[in-house]
Amino acid sequence: MRVTIYSPHVYTYGAMLIGGILKNKYKVRLLRELDKTVFLKSDVVIFSLYSTLHILDKNIREAIDFLKRAKKKVYIAGCVSMYPEIILNELNVDGVIVGEGEITTPRILEGDKEGLAYKEGDEIVINYPKEKPDLNHPLPLIPKDIGKQSIRGANVYIETHRGCLGNCTFCQVPKFFGKQIRSREIEDIVREVKEFKKYGAKRIAISGGTGSLYGFKKSMEKEKFIELLEKISSILGKNNLSVPDMRVDYVDEDILKAIKDYTIGWVFYGIESGSDKILKDMKKGTNREKNLYAIQLAKEMGVKVAGSFIVAYPTESEKDYLLTKDFIAEAELDDIFVSIAEPIPKTEMCDLILDMNKEDLLLYKTYNHNLSVAEFRCYDLLVYGEMFKPNPRLSPYLYKIYLNEAKQQGEDIRKIIDIIFKYKDIIK
Ligand code: SF4
Numbered sequence: 001m002r003v004t005i006y007s008p009h010v011y012t013y014g015a016m017l018i019g020g021i022l023k024n025k026y027k028v029r030l031l032r033e034l035d036k037t038v039f040l041k042s043d044v045v046i047f048s049l050y051s052t053l054h055i056l057d058k059n060i061r062e063a064i065d066f067l068k069r070a071k072k073k074v075y076i077a078g079c080v081s082m083y084p085e086i087i088l089n090e091l092n093v094d095g096v097i098v099g100e101g102e103i104t105t106p107r108i109l110e111g112d113k114e115g116l117a118y119k120e121g122d123e124i125v126i127n128y129p130k131e132k133p134d135l136n137h138p139l140p141l142i143p144k145d146i147g148k149q150s151i152r153g154a155n156v157y158i159e160t161h162r163g164c165l166g167n168c169t170f171c172q173v174p175k176f177f178g179k180q181i182r183s184r185e186i187e188d189i190v191r192e193v194k195e196f197k198k199y200g201a202k203r204i205a206i207s208g209g210t211g212s213l214y215g216f217k218k219s220m221e222k223e224k225f226i227e228l229l230e231k232i233s234s235i236l237g238k239n240n241l242s243v244p245d246m247r248v249d250y251v252d253e254d255i256l257k258a259i260k261d262y263t264i265g266w267v268f269y270g271i272e273s274g275s276d277k278i279l280k281d282m283k284k285g286t287n288r289e290k291n292l293y294a295i296q297l298a299k300e301m302g303v304k305v306a307g308s309f310i311v312a313y314p315t316e317s318e319k320d321y322l323l324t325k326d327f328i329a330e331a332e333l334d335d336i337f338v339s340i341a342e343p344i345p346k347t348e349m350c351d352l353i354l355d356m357n358k359e360d361l362l363l364y365k366t367y368n369h370n371l372s373v374a375e376f377r378c379y380d381l382l383v384y385g386e387m388f389k390p391n392p393r394l395s396p397y398l399y400k401i402y403l404n405e406a407k408q409q410g411e412d413i414r415k416i417i418d419i420i421f422k423y424k425d426i427i428k
Contacts, residue, residue, distance in 0.1 A: 001109065004029045004042040006063075007078075008054055010151055011143055013159055013207070014078060015048040018105055019141030025106065030143050034063045040070060044109060046097070048078040052344065052416045055080060055090050068092050075108070075116075077101050082176055083345035084117035085426045086419065088124050098126060099176070100162075102133035132178070135162060136188040139195050147200030154205035154242060156196060160189055160214045160228065166247065167283040168270075169348035170310065170341060181216040186224070190231050203240045204232070210270075211243040212250045220250060226258040233262035244268045248286050248294035256301035266334075267298050271307040274327025275320035278313055283348070288327060295331050306335035311381055312362040312374030313341045314352050321377055328385050336385035340374045340409045343420055345427050353417065354424050363414055372410055379406035 003026045007015035011032050022028045029038055039045055045067055047060065054060055067074050076087050077097040084096040095118035097105055104115025115129040146155055161183040164173045196204060206214075206228075215224030233241050241263045248269050259267055269291065273279050276287045291307075298305045309324060328336065340363065343350035358364055367376035382402040386392050420427065 001025075001044065002027045002029075002042045003044045003046065003109065004031060004038055005046045005048055005141075006031045006034065007048040007050075008032065008057070008060065010149055011146060011156070012048060012050060012078070013140070013157055014050075016140035016142060016156075017137060017159075018046070018048070018077065018101055020138045021102055022106060022109070023141050024138065026109070028141055030141055032149075034059055036063070036066060039063065039067055039072065042072060044073040044075070046075045046077050046105070047093075049076060049080045050078050052080060052083075052086075052342075052419065053412055055087060056415055056419065061091065064091055064093060077105070079172060079176055081117075082172055083423075083427055084126055085124055086345060086423050088117060088119050089423065089426075090419075094118065099129050100133050101129075102137055103131060104129050132182065135159070135182055135184045139192060142196060142199040142201075144199065146196065147202060152205070152244070154203045155201040157205045157207035157244075158189065158192060158196070160184055160206050160211070161216075163213075164210060165213065165216070166210070166285060168272075168285075169281070169283050169352070170313075170344070172344045172347055175346060181213050183215050183224070186228055186231060189228065190235070193232050193235050197235060202236070203242070204236060205242045205244050206232075207244065210245055210247040210250055212246060212255050222252070222255055226254065226262075229258050229262040238262050239264055242266060245270065248291050251294055251297065253297070253301060256298055256303050260301055260303050265302070266304045266306060268306045268308065268337075269294060271327070271331075272310045273313065273316070273320065274324035275316070278316055278320045278324075281315045282310075282313060288323075291327070292331060295333065304334040305331075306337065307331065307333045308337040308339065309381060309385075310339050310341050311377040314349065314356060314361065316341075316362070324381065325384055328381070328388055332388050332390070333385065334389060336382070336389075338378050338381045338385070340378050340406075340413050342413050342416060345420055345423075350420060351428055354420060354428055358417065358421060361417065363410055363417065371406070374413075375406045375410035378409055379403050382406065 005015050005019050019028050019030050074093045075095050075097050076093050081096050081098045087096050095116045098117050108116050113127050117126040162177040163181045212225050215221035246267050271291050295305050343353045362374040363372050365373045367373045379402050
């Protein structure tokens with residue numbers, strides 16, 4: 001059997017991982033661009049999708065219809081599989097591989113239905129997987145041009161553990177992977193890093209929700225996390241390893257020192273808001289004070305700090321937004337990322353949005369003829385964050401980039417909101 005795994009624009013770790021599991025039995029190709037010639041030579045095509053927007057993407061939809069006309073088997077996998085009801089109504093596919101697919105995907109290709117959601121007449125049948133996979137898996141299928149791809153500067157984000165102890169209302173990590181932390185063995189990760197290096201990857205980032213939860217059992221096992229960084233760094237060099245995402249309540253001096261000694265020396269905190277009320281609404285489990293403390297601690301340890309923020313959370317008032325601006329002025333971050341609140345189906349925030357009238361959402365309220373309130377806040381915060389960086393680069397060009405980014409986010413998230421409202425009755 002010839003299997004092609006398509007992952008839009010980037011080779012995601014998940015796509016490479018499933019490719020590695022399937023390659024022992026089948027002829028597997030990994031694609032990041034749609035390629036009808038390769039598709040036609042395949043018996044099965046798995047679309048590994050990681051954004052709700054992919055479900056609406058015209059080119060992806062056309063490719064799927066093309067494959068079905070050619071009588072190929074087509075499955076959807078990836079984190080969009082959390083909402084198979086939408087996919088099966090929107091896309092003409094044989095099924096959705098739901099949840100973690102390491103155990104189920106090879107069996108589904110042989111005709112098994114565990115871990116598969118599919119349509120039976122007008123009815124949708126969802127068979128969730130019965131077991132969680134062992135995370136120490138065969139080596140991934142690594143494409144030869146891995147060294148050419150850049151995801152925020154890294155060739156690849158590798159997985160060290162799954163699950164998150166957090167409850168953030170906007171996030172799908174604990175819903176998809178569960179709240180229990182399952183970590184890979186250090187030797188397994190090291191073996192994989194060496195393999196990525198052999199295939200040309202230079203810069204690797206560690207992903208997994210919040211990096212320092214690696215090894216967590218009943219409490220944080222920071223020695224394991226530090227040992228992991230030390231070992232990967234000795235293979236790649238400290239300038240080629242990053243640990244993007246961290247929770248402010250899972251860092252301390254030892255962890256920050258390890259980040260300084262063994263990585264590019266940046267920490268990325270999910271700050272989200274400067275308003276304690278919004279942080280409470282988001283069930284973030286942090287507050288303004290904890291956030292400022294963790295930022296200060298990182299600076300004292302000589303680690304650069306970036307923060308990500310969410311604007312236009314459904315309950316965010318003008319006052320909450322201004323508190324976020326105050327926070328940014330006080331925190332003086334080295335970099336900031338701003339996102340308009342995106343409702344991921346099946347998350348609490350998505351349900352909250354579905355209980356509201358669309359017109360009451362800040363993405364549908366007009367700020368001026370050009371922008372909604374949500375887009376304005378996104379643009380304004382990006383510009384404001386720039387002003388408080390150590391070396392502000394504000395220029396007409398940068399204003400334009402930020403404006404376009406805010407507008408693009410607004411346009412994309414309105415599309416997502418349209419689709420969740422369309423399926424409101426079946427996804428809530
Ligand atoms: S946002 Fe981060 S801390 Fe919150 S649930 Fe998601 S992964 Fe966990």
